[in-house]
Amino acid sequence: MTIKIKNLTKKYKDFVAVNNVSFDIKNNETFSLLGINGAGKTTLIKMLTGLTKKTNGEVFYDELNMDTNLNEIKQIINISPQENAVAESLTVKENIMFIAKIYGFSKEKSLKNTENIINLLNLQEFENKKAKILSGGMQRRLSLAMSLVTEPKVLFLDEPTLGLDVLAREQLWDLIKKLKRKMTIILTTHYMEEAEKLSNRIAIIHNGKIIKIDTPSSLIKSTKTKSLEQAFVKIIKGEKI
Ligand SMILES: Nc1ncnc2c1ncn2[C@@H]1O[C@H](COP(=O)(O)OP(=O)(O)OP(=O)(O)O)[C@@H](O)[C@H]1O
Numbered sequence: 001m002t003i004k005i006k007n008l009t010k011k012y013k014d015f016v017a018v019n020n021v022s023f024d025i026k027n028n029e030t031f032s033l034l035g036i037n038g039a040g041k042t043t044l045i046k047m048l049t050g051l052t053k054k055t056n057g058e059v060f061y062d063e064l065n066m067d068t069n070l071n072e073i074k075q076i077i078n079i080s081p082q083e084n085a086v087a088e089s090l091t092v093k094e095n096i097m098f099i100a101k102i103y104g105f106s107k108e109k110s111l112k113n114t115e116n117i118i119n120l121l122n123l124q125e126f127e128n129k130k131a132k133i134l135s136g137g138m139q140r141r142l143s144l145a146m147s148l149v150t151e152p153k154v155l156f157l158d159e160p161t162l163g164l165d166v167l168a169r170e171q172l173w174d175l176i177k178k179l180k181r182k183m184t185i186i187l188t189t190h191y192m193e194e195a196e197k198l199s200n201r202i203a204i205i206h207n208g209k210i211i212k213i214d215t216p217s218s219l220i221k222s223t224k225t226k227s228l229e230q231a232f233v234k235i236i237k238g239e240k241i
């Protein structure tokens with residue numbers, strides 16, 4: 001599924017958090033949003049997922065317009081938000097089932113998908129534990145499970161590996177690599193290695209504006225740097241490239 005974003009803006013009173021951005025995300029690509037704290041990444045994702053109202057602009061998922069087809073769009077997208085949105089008093093399994101049911105899946109399908117996703121994310125040990133006793137990293141994994149159980153065509157991952165240990169992060173990268181090209185993935189991260197490994201294209205967002213969109217290798221090449229981290233810093237600092 002493609003996403004077309006036209007002149008999208010979000011204002012909080014007089015403050016412009018996302019400033020008139022226009023770009024397209026291609027079908028089944030993994031697209032990363034990179035930017036320093038406060039750049040506008042989460043705000044952009046919240047508008048694209050209908051979690052917050054845009055001030056201006058238009059968003060299309062294929063031919064579906066977010067203004068008129070929001071319910072249809074919500075059925076085919078899912079998000080693992082930056083702040084974990086798990087129900088603490090439910091178990092891991094119940095949390096995942098709950099999301100499948102909200103999306104209108106039958107009981108059988110909800111159960112089947114939940115079991116599949118628990119296996120995929122190695123959550124078996126924890127499936128009957130209450131979410132509130134999970135460590136931060138495990139909650140992050142649960143949040144990802146909840147976003148995948150609905151078999152989304154478009155998946156938003158807002159800092160999916162924040163707080164994960166090295167092994168869990170590598171597992172998650174492997175998982176995302178498996179999901180790549182099966183769905184459109186929009187990812188934010190502060191880990192440049194992660195963006196470089198996983199993304200087909202990267203958008204750099206700064207003060208609410210997209211200042212660059214390119215492939216990881218072209219970003220490095222065009223800035224004459226050696227790594228995505230160096231390229232990112234150079235672009236953010238507005239050095240001549
Ligand atoms: N509900 C809100 N009310 C007012 N300002 C907000 C609100 N939500 C976000 N902002 C502001 O909008 C700007 C962009 O925030 P956003 O959360 O999108 O940044 P981000 O790029 O996701 O940063 P981070 O990397 O820290 O997660 C920030 O200056 C933030 O303070």
Ligand SMILES: [Mg+2]
Pocket residue numbers: 041042043082158
């Ligand atoms: Mg954020």
